[in-house]
Amino acid sequence: MSFSYGREPVLSDLSFTIDAGQNVALVGPTGAGKSTIAALIPRLVDAEAGAVLVDDLDVRDHQLDSLRLQIATVLQDTLLLEGTLWDNIVCGQRFATEGDVRRAARLALVDEFAERLPDGLNTMIGERGTNLSGGQRQRVAIARAILRDAPIIILDEPTSALDAGSEELLLEALANLPAGRTRLVIAHRLSTVRDADRILVLEQGRIIESGTHDELVREGGLYERLASLQSGHARLAST
DSSP: OBSSSSSSEEEOOOOOOOTTTTTEEOSTTSSSSSSHHHTTTTSSSOOSSSSSSEEEEEGGGHHHHHHTTTTEEESSSOOSSSEEEHHHTTOOOOOTHHHHHOOOOOOOTHHHTTSTTTTTOEEEEEETTTTSHHHHHHHHHHHHHHTTOOEEEEEESSSTTTTTHHHHEEEEETTTTTTEEEEEEEEGGGGGGTTTTTEEEEEETTTEEEEHHHHHHHHTTTTHHHHHHHHHHOOOOOO
């Protein structure tokens, strides 16, 4: 599969398979093509060569609404609408029961901060969630994903803009996402991918390494260098 936004290719001859129920992570430098891969699955963009298959069917042959109903996303920049916290969790899930919504809020740790708000889950929030912190907005997005219960979950840089305390809460909330779902996790912070079944390391639109966290650290390649930089143990070269 290949893709470009202009003259320069973003993805080149890319090929990989994610089995149902697997937790697969994409890591690599900025501009490596990670978010483009996430955009190809729900057809926000289409591949220029090759195909993206969901259940062995080209995504271009799926009905678009049906395809996107199979996918829940948690993005770096969570889109919230003006309304109540409750409405932002439900977000179009018309048949969700009160028990379903409260369970999603509890598992995503939304209730941890909602109980401190004047009207709890019925508190009004501003457009784009301006009166919530970044971590709180992300937990609302996780509650949506839990409520949606889709077979595919895409997490695109969910912790990249958070401080250490918020990241710890968010990782706890992420652990409560439905089990048995296929997950694609895109991350700069490797703390979110250490437990992935498989990590794909991208550089300049190509997969250059694949394995578990421990395997990739032992290999001593790009992933090990990224892990060392984030753990603060990277050696500084003098010039």
